[in-house]
Amino acid sequence: MKKLCIFDFDGTLFDSVEDVVICFNEALSEYGFPTLTRDEYIPCLGGNIDDIVSKVLGVNSNPQNIESFKKTYLDLYDSSKKEKTIPFPDSNEVLRNLQDNGILLAINSNRLTYSLNEFVEKFFSDIDFVAIEGHNINCPSKPDPFGVKNILNKTNLSSDEAFYIGDSITDIKTAQNADMDCVIVEWGYGDEKTFNHDYPLKVINEFSQLYELF
Structure with missing residues (x-):
């Protein structure tokens, strides 16, 4: 499960x-x-x-x-003011509903951690992410599964109890290296090579389709 x-x-x-x-x-x-x-x-x-x-x-x-x-x-x-950096439509509502139904949420990115925290605090203050793993110059970055393993250790879960959700080939490789099921979203910066890759369990085009995973 x-x-x-x-x-x-x-x-x-x-x-x-x-x-x-x-x-x-x-x-x-x-x-x-x-x-x-x-x-x-x-x-x-x-x-x-x-x-x-x-x-x-x-x-x-x-x-x-x-x-x-x-x-x-x-x-x-x-x-910079970064006024053009905003959450994708319906993301907050879907994350809140998943959280309310007992699903744990985390972030793993190659963006620097302080930057991740800045946007999470601004836009997702009502979401209790169990871990936020950003890029650390002293640690391996994606597609190395270093950040994913840190998240699994913090949650005491195994890789088969989690989904990795991303938009790029880097995310697919990260999931593969972590031996974890992957879901790819079409609203990001991926391309046909990403969407047609044979590893992802599912490719979705709306945030609400995440509900179908559970």
């Missing part, structure tokens, strides 16, 4: 890409590098911040540029 839902954040719980695009393009302009369109950013997302920055920089990617550009981007992002 399933008792736990572990959610990815960007593209699964929150529509966040527009604020990311704005801040990345501002940083690229500061360095004199070409800016990118929203569609060009989407394939860059899914890894940890170093992976994303490397892909965004493209031919300008090297260790020195990655470190300096990452700091510039994070400073811009942290100081």
Whole structure:
């Protein structure tokens, strides 16, 4: 019996890409590098911040540029209002109903933990997430199952008692590495390769379809 839902954040719980695009393009302009369109950013997302920055920089990617550009981007992002980052429709209601019916909820993301907490406190203050596992520079990031295993340890549950819910190939690989059933959502930043992957147990296009899992 399933008792736990572990959610990815960007593209699964929150529509966040527009604020990311704005801040990345501002940083690229500061360095004199070409800016990118929203569609060009989407394939860059899914890894940890170093992976994303490397892909965004493209031919300008090297260790020195990655470190300096990452700091510039994070400073811009942290100081921005992030007004375009909002939960996907019906997410709060569905999470609250799942919680009220005894389902445990957690978040596992490659976004930095302090950023996850910022948005959870702002938009999901009525949701009691049992664990929020974000990126830690001293620990492996997704698709390594490190964060998932931490969540399972905190809840004293096994992998077959949980669903991993995400929108990307990285999320599928994370679930595979954790030996956990995976559900993919279509409202995020995935593509046909993600939606047609043979590993996910289910692909859904509305938040309310999560009820069907139980």
